Structures are given as C-alpha cells and as structure tokens.
Amino acid sequence: MTAREPHRRAVGVVLAGGVGRRIGRDTPKQLIEIGGRTILEHAIAAFDAAPEIDEVVVMMAPGFAEEAGRLVARNGFAKVGRVLEGGASRTETTWRALRALEGQDCDVLLHDAARPLLEPRIITECVAALRTHAAVEVAIPSSDTVVVTAPGPYGEVVSEVPDRSRIWRAQTPQCFRLPVIREAYERAFADPAFGGRQATDDCGVVLRYLPDVPIHIVPGSERNMKVTHPVDVLVAETLLRLGDGSGVPES
Ligand SMILES: Nc1ccn([C@@H]2O[C@H](COP(=O)(O)OP(=O)(O)OP(=O)(O)O)[C@@H](O)[C@H]2O)c(=O)n1
Ligand SMILES: C[C@](O)(CO)[C@H](O)COP(=O)(O)O
Numbered sequence: 001m002t003a004r005e006p007h008r009r010a011v012g013v014v015l016a017g018g019v020g021r022r023i024g025r026d027t028p029k030q031l032i033e034i035g036g037r038t039i040l041e042h043a044i045a046a047f048d049a050a051p052e053i054d055e056v057v058v059m060m061a062p063g064f065a066e067e068a069g070r071l072v073a074r075n076g077f078a079k080v081g082r083v084l085e086g087g088a089s090r091t092e093t094t095w096r097a098l099r100a101l102e103g104q105d106c107d108v109l110l111h112d113a114a115r116p117l118l119e120p121r122i123i124t125e126c127v128a129a130l131r132t133h134a135a136v137e138v139a140i141p142s143s144d145t146v147v148v149t150a151p152g153p154y155g156e157v158v159s160e161v162p163d164r165s166r167i168w169r170a171q172t173p174q175c176f177r178l179p180v181i182r183e184a185y186e187r188a189f190a191d192p193a194f195g196g197r198q199a200t201d202d203c204g205v206v207l208r209y210l211p212d213v214p215i216h217i218v219p220g221s222e223r224n225m226k227v228t229h230p231v232d233v234l235v236a237e238t239l240l241r242l243g244d245g246s247g248v249p250e251s
Pocket of ligand 1: 015016017018019021023059087088089090112115226
C-alpha cells in the first residue's frame with residue numbers, strides 16, 4: 001500500500017477581464033448567453049463543480065465585477081471566494097490574480113472565461129499532472145498546417161512550413177504550481193524588454209523566463225474552443241446543445 005499523498009490546494013482562476021473587441025458587442029463577450037447561461041457562468045461552473053478544485057477566483061472586466069458577483073450569487077457557486085477586476089491585457093489580469101493569491105501554497109489553473117465548454121476530464125488530468133510536473137499546457141494537435149512568414153518585397157511571404165506533427169494548438173487551463181508561475185511573471189514584469197509586450201499565453205511566460213522548467217502536455221479537446229469571433233457563439237451553442245455524449249470526438 002502506498003502512503004496517501006498530502007492534498008495540495010487547487011485554485012481555478014477564471015480570466016474574464018477582456019471586453020471582446022473581436023466579437024464587437026456593447027458588453028463583454030463573457031456575458032453573452034448560450035443555452036440560458038452566460039459564457040462566464042459556464043466557465044465558472046466547470047471549476048465550481050470539480051471535486052479537485054478548492055477555490056475559484058474570478059477576474060472580471062473593469063466595471064462589470066458587480067454583475068459577475070450577481071451571477072455567482074444567482075448560481076450559488078460556493079467555491080468562488082473572490083471576484084476582482086482584471087487589468088488592461090490578459091497578461092496583466094493574470095499578474096493581478098497571481099498577486100491576489102500571494103502567500104498561498106497551492107496549484108493554479110488559469111482558464112479563459114471565453115472557453116465555456118471545459119470538460120471535467122481536463123480539470124482532473126491537469127490537477128493529477130501537477131503532482132509530478134510544475135507546469136502544464138492543455139493542447140491539441142493542429143489539424144491545419146501552420147506557415148511562418150517573413151517580410152518580402154511586396155508584403156509578407158511564407159518563409160517556413162514547420163513539421164505539423166510537432167505543432168499543437170494551446171488551450172486553457174494553463175496550470176502551474178503557484179511559486180513557479182509567480183516567479184516567471186515576476187521576472188517578466190521586471191524585464192524592460194517585456195514591458196508592453198503582451199504574452200499570448202502563460203506557458204510562454206514560463207518558457208521565456210524559466211526555460212529549465214519542462215511544460216507537460218495534457219490533451220485538450222475540440223469542445224474546449226475559445227469564443228473569439230461572432231461565429232464562435234453559434235459553434236459553442238451547437239456543441240452545448242449536442243452535449244457530452246453527442247459523438248463529437250474530443251479531439
Ligand atoms: N484584459 C484582459 C483581456 C483578456 N482577458 C481574458 O482572457 C481570455 C482570452 O482573451 P480573448 O479571447 O482575447 O478575450 P478578449 O480580450 O475579451 O477578446 P478581444 O481580444 O477580441 O478583445 C478571455 O477570457 C478574456 O476575458 C482578461 O482576463 N483580461
Ligand atoms: C491562452 C490562449 O487561449 C491559448 O490559446 C490564447 O493564446 C489566448 O489568446 P487571446 O488572443 O487572448 O484570445
């Protein structure tokens with residue numbers, strides 16, 4: 001019989017500090033309803049219902065924290081300890097969340113509120129992976145070929161076609177032991193070369209500032225798509241209606 005591992009606290013951070021410019025509505029895209037609930041509520045619900053998660057922190061777009069608090073209360077999300085305002089970019093919102101967790105010894109799962117269809121399986125596998133890895137990326141193999149460009153005489157030209165078998169599409173949650181992601185962000189924000197340069201994801205910050213930390217991959221899913229453009233609202237609604245047992249393959 002193996003000794004029982006001590007329980008490490010796991011905190012789900014729902015990043016909802018954006019305004020959804022690419023969707024182009026009057027209110028942030030995370031307040032759009034799909035299947036009778038806002039995108040934000042779907043994202044919070046995934047963590048609130050997960051047995052592996054101890055606490056949920058919601059980072060909301062400035063001016064909408066009260067609205068988020070109302071949605072939390074309406075649903076009775078018992079694990080949501082704090083609803084805080086986000087920053088001017090996803091990177092800054094993440095940094096604010098990490099500072100709010102100061103002093104805690106926990107794992108953090110940083111999730112885009114814009115991904116409302118996160119499956120329990122992914123949360124379970126991420127928390128399990130954090131027992132043996134300090135950094136975890138959820139990703140799916142790219143089904144498109146990706147091309148790299150370089151400036152040409154009349155605009156960008158294709159300069160490279162990387163081997164697709166090594167190209168993945170990153171999703172969220174991006175998961176870390178708190179001291180590791182804090183250290184990476186601290187170094188990033190202390191680096192004048194990073195100032196203003198916005199990382200597109202959190203694993204990228206770890207890779208750049210703590211290159212010796214291996215980043216483990218947990219398989220994501222096509223369902224865990226990000227609502228970015230207007231058409232994505234229709235896709236998310238359809239996937240939600242089809243449900244988990246729809247035969248829509250996970251990846
Ligand atoms: N200042 C910001 C910007 C983004 N996000 C969050 O990061 C996730 C991924 O960002 P994205 O899809 O780009 O959302 P928006 O920034 O809202 O969209 P857009 O770029 O079209 O304005 C979203 O859940 C978004 O709310 C955040 O917490 N704080
Ligand atoms: C973190 C992310 O969701 C991984 O795919 C993505 O990079 C966020 O990008 P966005 O431009 O902030 O939507």
